[in-house]
Amino acid sequence: MVLHGFPRKILWNERAGDAIHAILSEEGVETAVVVTDKVISGLEAFKELLGTLESRGIKVRVYDRVTPEPPFTVADEIASLAREAGAKAIIAVGGGSVIDAAKAALVRLVKPGLDLHDVAPFNPLGLDRGGILLIAVPTTSGTGSDASHAMVLTEEAGGVRRKVAMAHYDLVPYASVLDPRLPGGAPRRLRVWTAMDALTHALETLASTEATPFTDALALSAAEIIFTRLEDALNGDEEATAMIHAAATMAGIAFTNGGLGLAHAIGHPLGAALGTHHGATVGILLPRIVSLYYSDERARAKYERLRRILEELDGAEHRDDLAGHIYRLYDSIGAPKRLRDLGVEKPRLEAVAARVAEEAFHDPDIAYAPIVPPPEDIEKLILNLY
16 A cells, blocks of 8 residues: 655644745745735735745745635636746645645646646656645645645536546645644634534545555544544634644545545535535535445444544543534534535525536545445435535
8 A cells, every 4th residue: 555645844833934934945945926815815924924935035926816616727827927937836825725726836837738637646747846846834724735635626617617626646735834823813614614624534534445554543633633622722722723723734644645435525516516615515414424434344443433532532422423423513613514504595405416416426536435325315315414
């Protein structure tokens, strides 16, 4: 078994500007493009980051037009700016959308003739020989994009909007900079939704058909941290916030090397069809998928191990299965448990359920699911999410 994807460097619990400057100085990089969005670019922490780099002689160009669920075209816009600036580093400061946009830009910068649709794990890329550093600074604790080999972009064809998931181990950022001040200042609702995403990464990877002892260790620890520290983090505890930020990256490394499963295979087309937040969408799916996976002996054993850790070591109240602990956590933090909690109307869900169920079978994450129900059962599961 080969482990493919780890950031070369992970800098945790440091100020982002100082950490980035240390990396750039060590690698002899003097010019960089910083990729972000309009919200992040207006934050004091972001301005401080830029000020630190500029005051220490780094020439910086900023691209701040990344939108949620970015389109394919964003890659060429960022790559063009990087070429114009002669940048030797792309620094992504933001959530999953920003980091995914930066990954796509790296591909177009190093391999300008490559169609992004052709990015796949076993197609040679050689991005690591392109001389461009990709540094990720996540401002949310959830996507794991700062440590993963995946990127998700959005396209529209024939009036249908869909998310396209691509992956390659060359897309794992060179460095992940984890400054917990950044997610600590995000709105509570966003922090809840992104934590749901991180927990889904951890629990799907535990059950994945490609899980290894290495991914199990990271996923198990990440899940335990989220179960035990998330409520404190949301209530302002700085140490807990730093731990949750670390857990999201741990889960990102785990799923990059172990794979995901049904929650993401369904969640990608479902979120695209309904326009719902990715983390909230897969998080709503998670307890249903965990219950389904209990039918698989290997997955059940791992979930039961985590349940015992939560109850016997961490003092959680007994639940019959791990799904019970997920619902307990969701109740304690006010997380959505049904699609109607996100404002989805039932007729809209009914209109897309069959198509989403079919598209789930074309999502690469379904390959790692220990149990794959037939399309009609997946459609019923989707309808029951309402």
